[in-house]
Amino acid sequence: FDMFILAFVERLFRPTYRKDDFVLGKKLGEGAFGVVYRVSLAKKPSSKEGDLVLKKATEYGAVEIWMNERVRRACANSCADFLYGFLETSPKKGAEYWLLWRFEGEVTLSDLMLSKEFPYNVETMITGKVQDSPKGLERENRIIQTIMRQLLFALDGLHSTGIVHRDIKPQNIIFSEGSRTFKIIDLGAAADLRVGINYIPKEFLLDPRYAAPEQYIMSTQTPSAPSAPVATALSPVLWQMNLPDRFDIYSAGLIFLQMAFPALRTDSGLIQFNRQLKRCDYDLDAWRKSVEPRAGLELRRGFELLDLDGGIGWELLTSMVRYKARQRTSAKAALAHPYFDREGLLVLSFMQ
Ligand code: ADP
Numbered sequence: 001f002d003m004f005i006l007a008f009v010e011r012l013f014r015p016t017y018r019k020d021d022f023v024l025g026k027k028l029g030e031g032a033f034g035v036v037y038r039v040s041l042a043k044k045p046s047s048k049e050g051d052l053v054l055k056k057a058t059e060y061g062a063v064e065i066w067m068n069e070r071v072r073r074a075c076a077n078s079c080a081d082f083l084y085g086f087l088e089t090s091p092k093k094g095a096e097y098w099l100l101w102r103f104e105g106e107v108t109l110s111d112l113m114l115s116k117e118f119p120y121n122v123e124t125m126i127t128g129k130v131q132d133s134p135k136g137l138e139r140e141n142r143i144i145q146t147i148m149r150q151l152l153f154a155l156d157g158l159h160s161t162g163i164v165h166r167d168i169k170p171q172n173i174i175f176s177e178g179s180r181t182f183k184i185i186d187l188g189a190a191a192d193l194r195v196g197i198n199y200i201p202k203e204f205l206l207d208p209r210y211a212a213p214e215q216y217i218m219s220t221q222t223p224s225a226p227s228a229p230v231a232t233a234l235s236p237v238l239w240q241m242n243l244p245d246r247f248d249i250y251s252a253g254l255i256f257l258q259m260a261f262p263a264l265r266t267d268s269g270l271i272q273f274n275r276q277l278k279r280c281d282y283d284l285d286a287w288r289k290s291v292e293p294r295a296g297l298e299l300r301r302g303f304e305l306l307d308l309d310g311g312i313g314w315e316l317l318t319s320m321v322r323y324k325a326r327q328r329t330s331a332k333a334a335l336a337h338p339y340f341d342r343e344g345l346l347v348l349s350f351m352q
C-alpha cells in the first residue's frame with residue numbers, strides 16, 4: 001500500500017506534458033506500432049536541442065507506459081530514463097499514447113557492431129578516450145566481456161523486477177553517453193508476470209532473428225494473463241515453473257555470439273547461423289563441430305577468442321544458448337560466471 005502512495009506522490013510532483021509542448025526533430029525509428037522522434041520542449045528554448053525522445057504509439061502504448069513506470073521505480077538504471085507517458089484522444093486519430101524519455105545517446109549496440117571499428121569503438125566510448133595499447137584478441141575479449149556484463153546487469157535488474165523484455169537485440173540496446181553504459185530500450189513487447197500483465201497482440205511478431213526456440217514465453221497450458229493487474233498471488237509460481245526470463249538470455253547469448261563472430265553481425269549471417277543451429281538441434285557444440293573443420297580465418301578467430309582462459313567464454317555462451325529454457329543460465333548466475341572474474345574496462349562514471 002505504501003508503494004502506491006509513494007508512486008502517487010512521486011507522479012504528482014513530476015512535470016507533466018502534453019503533445020503541444022514538443023517540437024519534433026529527427027525521426028529515430030518507425031515500427032508497426034509507433035513512431036519515435038528526437039524532440040525538444042517548445043516553451044523552453046534553454047533546453048538543449050533534441051535532448052528528449054518521444055514515441056507516439058498505438059493502443060499497445062498503454063502496456064509500454066506501464067512497463068516504463070515500473071522500471072522507473074524498481075530498476076531505473078537498466079533502461080533509458082523514462083520521464084512521462086500520457087494518452088491523447090482525438091476524433092481524427094483516436095487514442096494515441098505518448099511516451100517521453102531522456103535522449104541517452106546517438107548510437108545503439110547495433111550501430112556500433114556494424115562498424116569496422118567494433119569492438120574498439122565501444123572501448124573508446126566506455127573509457128572516454130582512444131586507447132593505444134596493441135590491438136588483439138585479449139583486448140577485444142575484455143571489451144566484449146564489459147559489454148556482456150553491462151547487458152546482463154541490465155537484464156538482471158529487469159528480471160528481478162519480474163519483467164521479461166522479449167525483444168532483446170542490438171537495436172534495442174542504447175549507449176548512454178551520460179553513464180557510459182549500455183541501457184535497454186523498447187519495452188513494447190515486455191511482459192510483467194508478477195502482476196499478470198502479459199499482453200502480446202496476435203499480430204505482434206517476436207523478432208525471429210533473436211527469438212528463442214520456444215517463441216512464447218509461457219507454456220500453452222498457462223491461461224492467457226488478463227490485461228488488468230490481477231493474479232498477483234499466482235504469478236511468482238508461474239514464473240518459477242516457466243522461467244520466462246530465459247527467453248531474454250537466449251537473445252543475449254546470440255548477441256554474445258555476434259560480437260565474437262563478425263560474419264554473424266549481418267542479418268543474412270545471423271539468419272544463416274540460425275538455420276545451421278536448428279539443423280544441429282540447437283546444440284552449439286554440435287554446430288561448432290560442423291563448421292570448425294572448414295572454417296575460414298575469421299571464424300577461427302572467433303573460436304579463439306571464446307577459448308581464451310581455458311574456454312570460459314565458450315562455456316558461458318553455451319550456457320546461454322540452449323534449446324531448453326530451464327537449462328539456460330539466469331542473468332544473475334551468468335554475472336557470477338568465471339568469464340567475468342577477469343577485470344573488464346574501467347567505466348569512468350559515478351554509476352559503475
Ligand atoms: P521501435 O523499435 O518500436 O521503433 P524503439 O523504442 O526501439 O522503438 O526506438 C527506436 C529507435 O529510437 C532506437 O533504435 C534508438 O535508435 C532510438 N531511441 C529510442 N529511445 C531512445 C533514447 N532514450 N535515447 C536515444 N535514442 C533512443
Ligand code: MG
Nearest residue numbers: 171172185186
Ligand atoms: Mg526497437
